[in-house]
Amino acid sequence: MSSVRPALLLAAAALVACGHPTPRNDGASARNDRPAPVVVPAPAWCVDGWCREKPALGITRSIRGTGWNDVWTLESTGVVHHFDGTKWQQFDLGLRPPQAAYALWALGPRSAMFVGAPGSGRRYDGSTWRPVEPESYSLWALSETDAWAAAYGNPYCKLQHWDGVRWTKDPFNGAVGGTLIGIWGSATDDVWAINNGGTILHYDGSQWTIVVDDLHVGLQPVIAPPTYPRDWQLTSIWGTGRRDVWVVGGYQLRPIVLHWNGAAVWAAAPDDAWATTLYTEALYHWDGKAWRLHSLHPHAGIQSIWGSGPRDVWAAGTALLHWDGASWTDRNLTTGDLAGAWFASADDGWAVGRGGAILHWDGRAWSRAPSGTTRDLFGVWGAGARDVWAVGAAGTALHYDGAQWTAVSGAEDDLTRVAGTGPGDVWLISPGNNWHWDGHRLEARPAPAGIATGPSGELWGFDATSLVHWDGTAWQPQSEPFPDADQGGWRVNAIFPTGNTVWGVGGNVVKWDTGKPSTPDLPAPAQGFFGPDYYELTSVWASSPDDVWACGGTQVLHWDGHAWHRFHLPGPRLVAIAGSGHDVWAVGDLGVIYHLRGPDGRR
Known part of the structure; x- marks a missing residue:
């Protein structure tokens, strides 16, 4: 019998397997x-x-x-x-x-x-x-x-x-x-x-x-x-x-x-x-x-x-x-939970998540990029392939210049979202203060609770009561006050604009056309282990008004200009969705990444 003393697992509340003695080398x-x-x-x-x-x-x-x-x-x-x-x-x-x-x-x-x-x-x-x-x-x-x-x-x-x-x-x-x-x-x-x-x-x-x-x-x-x-x-x-x-x-x-x-x-x-x-x-x-x-x-x-x-x-x-x-x-082979994704093109994208994880997509495979932080990252957005921002816990703000990620100081609180209109107009959002980057420094400025940049560079936001639009100098209200969620109204988790149309998601989908809201019919949710897996959508992205994607839980929804269609992707919870053209990615818990290629969703 080998004299090697094997490693010993001491667990406080687990169901774990056991090992056996092995030859020493x-x-x-x-x-x-x-x-x-x-x-x-x-x-x-x-x-x-x-x-x-x-x-x-x-x-x-x-x-x-x-x-x-x-x-x-x-x-x-x-x-x-x-x-x-x-x-x-x-x-x-x-x-x-x-x-x-x-x-x-x-x-x-x-x-x-x-x-x-x-x-x-x-x-x-x-x-x-x-x-x-x-x-x-x-x-x-x-x-x-x-x-x-x-x-x-x-x-x-x-x-x-x-x-x-x-x-x-x-x-x-x-x-x-x-x-x-x-x-x-x-x-x-x-x-x-x-x-x-x-x-x-x-x-x-x-x-x-x-x-x-x-x-x-x-x-x-x-x-x-x-x-x-x-x-x-x-x-x-x-x-x-x-x-x-x-x-x-x-x-x-x-x-x-x-x-x-x-x-x-x-x-x-x-x-x-x-x-x-x-x-x-x-x-x-x-x-x-x-x-x-x-x-x-x-x-x-x-x-x-x-x-x-x-x-x-x-x-x-x-x-x-x-x-x-x-x-x-x-020797980690992968990463933990992923919370955000953004793509400059079909062969250049980023995903961020737990423990400072940053992953890069080069069109063939995902690889880990050094972030310089172990703090959780919650959002990522770029003004271009060489101008990308990632934000996260305790005021963490990182900027990618095409060669490396570096920390940008000046922000506070947990930063949950980032978006903008260009290199000198970037907004970092937190539950407390919000921060604006003018190309040189961060400054605390009022902003909505959630923001998103559309395919044409248009920047929209939302708070608990209404939809707003950034006109370059101020945030302008663009909709009637939201109905109270407790009274059958909406709870918006995320938005995405496509021209004059803005899509919002939460427990359902809301569509604003020139500020007027409507709630389209959605397909029946997938059946979960304990019954219907009711929608709790956390992210939305669109390439055009007739190509809109949303995700949450184990479900992805797609609007093709005529109707909504549902995809059920069993496994870890999906948190964020993003894409470039006809390529769409959904990322989420435990580092899961799903990819849909081609206009009809087939490889």
């Missing part, structure tokens, strides 16, 4: 001069002409592997990444809610499997991903012919075994409630399982038995809060051999670590273990004497840890981080 894992990894995009996944140019980030539920050059990650959306030591390859399997992926296992570069909600499981044979049966939160495999998964859901823990041909249910049902959320083993006759209610089970090669039923009786945790109530939960299990098994859990972000050494129950820890409290930026390392804190960036959201050796440890969640024995580095 000190020569490989010690290298710090490996080539910088690149990403090989997955084939686009398309629905109704909309293609996901960039898979949604999702939440990385699990990271597993067999060595430094064979690392796999699984996201809740069914996106799998594989690292071969040089490059990352994406597999976007296009799971649709309520499908969700939970647990991953890897046996080599040509053998991986994941399980999840009903209909979500897949197995990779080196060339093809095929459906697998288990509906499970947890998965463990020793070989191609020996794997265990826990049946999905309550009221009883039900285990299933894979023999290389089929899955069979184990006769063990027991009086064990809750859900089995962790399985790990060192051999065919040494497999452990835990449920979220605190029960610990062991398999000896012939049957499963309950080893621990009450965590409050006779246990001395390695780490524990001063008092731990009876509703604390176990969340993950991992080990290196029969006498080195870790079980972790917690209660309200207070961690608990238990350790089995084969003789005394829950005894001393080894000298190299990693742990994290779920959804935080903190990682803890045990060096044999004490736990030491490693603070990471604020959006790490760690859910899973895996390593092939002390100099090759990976941590993943809403970020992807790597430990080389000396420091943690960000």
Whole structure:
């Protein structure tokens, strides 16, 4: 059995998968001069002409592997990444809610499997991903012919075994409630399982038995809060051999670590273990004497840890981080939530979002651009390809001059929107003060709550009561006061002008022709998991009065000059829509980007 001490996930409230011991490769894992990894995009996944140019980030539920050059990650959306030591390859399997992926296992570069909600499981044979049966939160495999998964859901823990041909249910049902959320083993006759209610089970090669039923009786945790109530939960299990098994859990972000050494129950820890409290930026390392804190960036959201050796440890969640024995580095393959997009042309566009993320589209692929900030960005707009603005939290204002992004000082509050008529007439909008750029400096000036620039450079705005137009010197009212939203009126989230016509969206669509409003009929909303997915539109964009697009939730609406048509794009929530000519992009949560090409929406 390997002497490597694997990374250890310490989670406070999660459903996470477990790992298995892997061969040590000190020569490989010690290298710090490996080539910088690149990403090989997955084939686009398309629905109704909309293609996901960039898979949604999702939440990385699990990271597993067999060595430094064979690392796999699984996201809740069914996106799998594989690292071969040089490059990352994406597999976007296009799971649709309520499908969700939970647990991953890897046996080599040509053998991986994941399980999840009903209909979500897949197995990779080196060339093809095929459906697998288990509906499970947890998965463990020793070989191609020996794997265990826990049946999905309550009221009883039900285990299933894979023999290389089929899955069979184990006769063990027991009086064990809750859900089995962790399985790990060192051999065919040494497999452990835990449920979220605190029960610990062991398999000896012939049957499963309950080893621990009450965590409050006779246990001395390695780490524990001063008092731990009876509703604390176990969340993950991992080990290196029969006498080195870790079980972790917690209660309200207070961690608990238990350790089995084969003789005394829950005894001393080894000298190299990693742990994290779920959804935080903190990682803890045990060096044999004490736990030491490693603070990471604020959006790490760690859910899973895996390593092939002390100099090759990976941590993943809403970020992807790597430990080389000396420091943690960000190896993120994508970005978090996206909040805004703007395009100068079909081959030159920008998207911005969480943690200072800025992405650039060059007509072929999206790439990350350095922003110089970790603050969330909410909006982007440009007067031209070499004159682009991005705005965000705490007065963050960035300007792109065609070569690089630089910070512009002078603004305050959270800036949520940006638009203008040219390089010397740019407006930055916040819930507090609004700011105007005259080409030299920012100055606080009154402005409406929301603004947008049309295809011809016309600048319009709206506030809680009316529509306004910027005539170059002042904001002029252009409509009657809005009806009170509480009295069946409108709640406007965004507008977009096309000449004398202005479109507004919110819970419905409003059209102003020369200041006179109308509310067109919309197609019935898509059916969600719990019923109709009623419209909550957050963004609108148009290339002309007869080509208008709006998005919100998982739906996109299109006006073709005669009627509105609906597209349902399952997955993360769509937040912003923008385009150039007949090319349209919708971006949103978890970094999702959909692209529609061509006048008829077909590739």
